[in-house]
Amino acid sequence: MHTPPSYSAAPRPSGETRHAVQACLAALAPASGSPSPHASPRRALGAMASSLKQGGAMVALMRKVGVQAPPLSDGDSWDVGAAAGAWAVRYRPAATQTEKPLLYLCSPASLPALRALLVESGERGIVCSDAETHASRWPKGVQPALPAWLAAQHNCMPFDPATGEEVRAILRSALETLYLEQRPGYYYLAIHDEDAHEDADVVLAPLSVADAAAASLGMYRVSLPDPAPCRVRLCGAGRMLAVVAAAARLLKEDWDIAAQVWSCPSYTRLARDAQAAEQWNLRHPRATPRLAHVRRCLDDNTAPVIAVTGYGQHIAGQIGGHVRGRFIAVGADAMMEVSAPWLAVTALKAMADDGALPVQFVEYALRRYALL
Numbered sequence: 582m583h584t585p586p587s588y589s590a591a592p593r594p595s596g597e598t599r600h601a602v603q604a605c606l607a608a609l610a611p612a613s614g615s616p617s618p619h620a621s622p623r624r625a626l627g628a629m630a631s632s633l634k635q636g637g638a639m640v641a642l643m644r645k646v647g648v649q650a651p652p653l654s655d656g657d658s659w660d661v662g663a664a665a666g667a668w669a670v671r672y673r674p675a676a677t678q679t680e681k682p683l684l685y686l687c688s689p690a691s692l693p694a695l696r697a698l699l700v701e702s703g704e705r706g707i708v709c710s711d712a713e714t715h716a717s718r719w720p721k722g723v724q725p726a727l728p729a730w731l732a733a734q735h736n737c738m739p740f741d742p743a744t745g746e747e748v749r750a751i752l753r754s755a756l757e758t759l760y761l762e763q764r765p766g767y768y769y770l771a772i773h774d775e776d777a778h779e780d781a782d783v784v785l786a787p788l789s790v791a792d793a794a795a796a797s798l799g800m801y802r803v804s805l806p807d808p809a810p811c812r813v814r815l816c817g818a819g820r821m822l823a824v825v826a827a828a829a830r831l832l833k834e835d836w837d838i839a840a841q842v843w844s845c846p847s848y849t850r851l852a853r854d855a856q857a858a859e860q861w862n863l864r865h866p867r868a869t870p871r872l873a874h875v876r877r878c879l880d881d882n883t884a885p886v887i888a889v890t891g892y893g894q895h896i897a898g899q900i901g902g903h904v905r906g907r908f909i910a911v912g913a914d915a916m917m918e919v920s921a922p923w924l925a926v927t928a929l930k931a932m933a934d935d936g937a938l939p940v941q942f943v944e945y946a947l948r949r950y951a952l953l
Contacts, residue, residue, distance in 0.1 A: 602760045605683070608632040609753050611787050623711050623774040625745025627657070629752060630684055681706060683760075688712045691724045695731075699767070704736060707755050707768045713891075714774040720913030721771060721819070721891045728892040732849045732899065736766035740847045741891070743822035746788045747796050747846050748772070754797035773820050796844065798874045799851035804829065804842035812937065813928045814879060816843040816888040818897070825889050827921035832928060835949065836942065840928065843878065845897075848890065851875040852899035875903050885931035887911060887924060907931050922950035 609629055620628075685708045689695040698708065713722035721728075731739040738755075742748045748770065755768040788796060795801035800816065803826070813832070817825035822844050829840040845851065855873035862870045872880075879886060883906035888897035894912030901908040909931055917923045926946045932938040947953045 709770045711772045739769045741771045741819035750793035750796045799847040800845040807839045809839035814886045821889040828924035831925040855903040
């Protein structure tokens with residue numbers, strides 16, 4: 582998260598705050614009673630919110646802030662309500678400041694609705710939106726202006742997690758960033774409600790410590806190592822991770838092409854980190870250059886990178902200038918359907934354009950998948 586110049590003077594968290602954060606982190610640690618790795622982000626988050634509430638954290642269910650969302654059904658995982666009492670983790674620069682919840686569960690479908698919620702929250706905390714689980718004419722259930730606005734707000738760190746395990750990693754990182762390091766701002770998580778299937782094309786075991794840390798930085802690899810040389814890299818966020826994984830399977834089974842699959846919970850964080858590294862390197866020409874996280878992940882070769890998002894393609898396109906080799910961003914505003922066959926054809930075309938594959942492969946694929 583971008584930090585203003587005054588950050589260095591921010592007060593250290595009190596012992597009470599540190600103790601409360603540690604209690605929350607413990608509540609979010611993987612345990613035998615945790616949701617299945619196949620649980621959707623929404624169901625997993627509901628269980629985590631309940632754990633936080635039981636530990637004394639304030640969790641606000643704000644479904645009526647500028648949005649007409651359907652009422653919760655019996656047994657809904659988000660039926661956690663708001664806990665009463667003070668929450669010690671909340672950073673208050675003035676003793677008279679009203680206590681605010683740590684976690685907001687909401688469904689803002691428009692930018693005005695989101696901004697109304699941010700007024701309520703004081704632009705602090707962790708905002709989790711399940712707008713894409715409701716019927717809507719917009720991609721991911723929100724007006725196109727909303728994700729573009731979030732990406733432009735340097736006090737916001739937006740994420741689009743694909744799995745419940747990614748949600749856990751992001752929540753833990755947000756707690757440490759906002760309440761231990763006392764950085765200003767808020768996190769925004771777009772939450773979907775599609776469970777992963779047992780035969781999913783991606784690895785759905787609990788994230789390792791390294792993968793959890795990488796997920797909170799914006800991306801990590803989910804495909805298993807392949808002895809064949811990687812010929813294309815496929816990146817997906819949120820629901821699109823399952824689509825790019827299916828495209829990788831088509832490339833392997835139909836064309837014997839090895840593809841890496843990367844989950845990218847935050848293209849925006851990747852782009853900001855890369856920009857910050859470039860700026861630091863410019864100001865410190867004699868120091869060892871800093872390497873951005875996206876480059877640590879993708880700089881090992883120059884195979885094409887296809888980055889996919891459920892929002893407009895400009896969201897995924899934020900990392901294009903920091904990727905070696907051919908880069909293609911695909912979003913909900915693409916002229917084609919965002920499906921596994923189309924992504925496989927897109928990957929084949931990118932390789933053909935690089936001279937790594939005869940262009941006839943693209944023509945064969947278009948006919949094979951009945952896309953002409």
